[in-house]
Amino acid sequence: MQYLLSKLKDVPNFPKPGITFKDITPLLSDKKAFKQAIEIFYEEYKDKNIDYIIGIESRGFILGAALALQLNVGFVPIRKVGKLPAEKISCKYELEYGYDELEMHKHSFEIQNPNVVLIDDLIATGGSANASISLINKLGVNELYTAFLVNLTFLKGTDKLNTNKIFTILDI
Numbered sequence: 001m002q003y004l005l006s007k008l009k010d011v012p013n014f015p016k017p018g019i020t021f022k023d024i025t026p027l028l029s030d031k032k033a034f035k036q037a038i039e040i041f042y043e044e045y046k047d048k049n050i051d052y053i054i055g056i057e058s059r060g061f062i063l064g065a066a067l068a069l070q071l072n073v074g075f076v077p078i079r080k081v082g083k084l085p086a087e088k089i090s091c092k093y094e095l096e097y098g099y100d101e102l103e104m105h106k107h108s109f110e111i112q113n114p115n116v117v118l119i120d121d122l123i124a125t126g127g128s129a130n131a132s133i134s135l136i137n138k139l140g141v142n143e144l145y146t147a148f149l150v151n152l153t154f155l156k157g158t159d160k161l162n163t164n165k166i167f168t169i170l171d172i
């Protein structure tokens with residue numbers, strides 16, 4: 001864990017004053033750290049009969065695609081509004097100032113009532129994860145697990161998630 005932590009870079013005042021951005025790119029570019037992170041997720045989910053990994057745009061795509069390959073399951077994207085080409089469902093959620101919106105294709109699952117893992121690089125307030133959970137539940141799933149590489153514990157996002165199936169690697 002110490003090794004993974006050492007590969008997170010704090011970027012002060014990004015994307016706006018007062019926010020410390022946790023940059024995961026040094027962790028991704030380090031082959032040992034990237035592999036270690038994916039193996040930790042793999043160990044958590046390998047015996048849970050997972051059918052799909054669902055990644056939240058955009059850093060959730062990087063971790064999610066790697067984990068999907070490792071688990072030998074499919075990958076499904078949740079994208080920012082306006083990016084998905086086919087029939088989709090949308091969920092708006094509140095930000096500090098204003099709203100954002102996430103979307104998912106209606107035809108995302110070929111398997112009926114699949115077991116899925118929703119993954120993102122980081123949970124802050126939990127807003128984007130909760131919007132994603134409501135999209136996934138609209139499509140219908142059996143088990144819904146959530147996974148995050150980094151948990152900003154001071155924001156208590158995990159307390160606000162509409163699930164208790166939460167796995168986080170770095171609680172900081």
Ligand code: AMP
Nearest residue numbers: 020021022122123124125126127128129
């Ligand atoms: P939230 O919806 O508030 O839980 O925010 C989580 C999403 O915003 C994730 O996709 C993160 O990648 C991104 N995010 C929020 N805060 C930070 C932060 N301090 N550093 C890096 N990414 C962040």
